[in-house]
Each structure stands twice: as structure tokens, then as C-alpha cells.
Amino acid sequence: MMAFIRPRLRRPLGIALAGTVFAAAWALRGGDAWQLSAAMEVTVLVTAITTYVRAGEDSDEGAMAGSRADERQKLLSLRARALGWNFAMVAAFIGVTIGVAVKAIWWWPFLVIFAVAGFGHLLGWSTYSTAEEGTADDADSGHQVRSPASS
Numbered sequence: 001m002m003a004f005i006r007p008r009l010r011r012p013l014g015i016a017l018a019g020t021v022f023a024a025a026w027a028l029r030g031g032d033a034w035q036l037s038a039a040m041e042v043t044v045l046v047t048a049i050t051t052y053v054r055a056g057e058d059s060d061e062g063a064m065a066g067s068r069a070d071e072r073q074k075l076l077s078l079r080a081r082a083l084g085w086n087f088a089m090v091a092a093f094i095g096v097t098i099g100v101a102v103k104a105i106w107w108w109p110f111l112v113i114f115a116v117a118g119f120g121h122l123l124g125w126s127t128y129s130t131a132e133e134g135t136a137d138d139a140d141s142g143h144q145v146r147s148p149a150s151s
Contacts (some may be wrong), residue, residue, distance in 0.1 A: 145149070
């Protein structure tokens with residue numbers, strides 16, 4: 001999917017694209033604080049350039065920034081995302097609970113976050129589950145089971 005973009009450029013381009021879209025949305029919003037979009041864009045570009053420079057370094061941080069992480073670094077990234085997801089779920093649950101308890105009208109955004117995160121978790125289980133996979137070898141013949149993709 002992203003084979004046409006060099007690995008070192010993937011993360012800086014993602015940062016620049018997302019930040020520019022947000023800064024443009026802020027500028028289109030108008031109002032008294034539309035000038036903040038210029039400061040946002042400068043910050044985004046500095047962050048993208050810093051990420052690009054860091055991606056060229058021969059370190060763990062450089063490998064992560066350059067989209068060339070090894071298994072250990074990918075596991076670290078996966079654990080960090082899982083911790084972030086846990087915090088988001090707990091915060092959303094607390095927000096829904098407090099909002100409902102005080103009969104406030106602001107409880108529903110927390111419920112939406114809670115529902116979307118829960119759906120994503122269930123989708124991940126159904127997508128990456130190994131419950132339907134067979135054993136690694138055929139118990140009757142002692143031969144390894146052939147993959148349907150290899151035939």
C-alpha cells in the first residue's frame with residue numbers, strides 16, 4: 001500500500017498531512033483565533049522535519065521514526081498503543097458514568113468513544129483471532145498441513 005513512499009518519509013509525511021489538514025480546518029473555522037493556524041502549521045512542519053532527521057539516525061528512536069523497526073521495537077509500539085487504548089476506555093467509561101450519574105447532557109460523546117473503541121477491540125479479535133486455525137501438523141499422517149495459499 002505504501003510501497004511507493006520511502007520508509008524514512010512515511011511518518012514525516014503523515015505528520016505533515018494530518019497537521020496541515022487540522023491547521024486548515026482551524027483556519028476555515030474563522031473566529032478571533034484563526035491566526036493560530038499559522039502557528040500550528042509551523043509547529044507541524046518543524047515536527048515533520050525533526051522526525052525526518054531523527055529517522056536517519058542509527059538508534060531505536062531513529063528506526064521507529066523511519067518505519068524500519070525490528071520485532072522488539074514493534075512489540076514496544078504495540079504495547080504502548082494497547083496502554084493508550086486502555087486509558088481511553090477507562091476515561092470514556094468514567095466520563096459516561098459521571099455524566100449519567102449527574103444527569104448531564106454531555107455524557108454521549110464519552111459513550112461514542114467507548115463504543116467505537118469497544119467495536120475496534122472486537123474487530124481486532126475477530127480479524128486476528130487464531131481460534132479457527134488448525135494445528136501445525138496433521139496428527140494422522142505426521143505431515144505439516146499445507147496452507148491454502150501455497151496450492
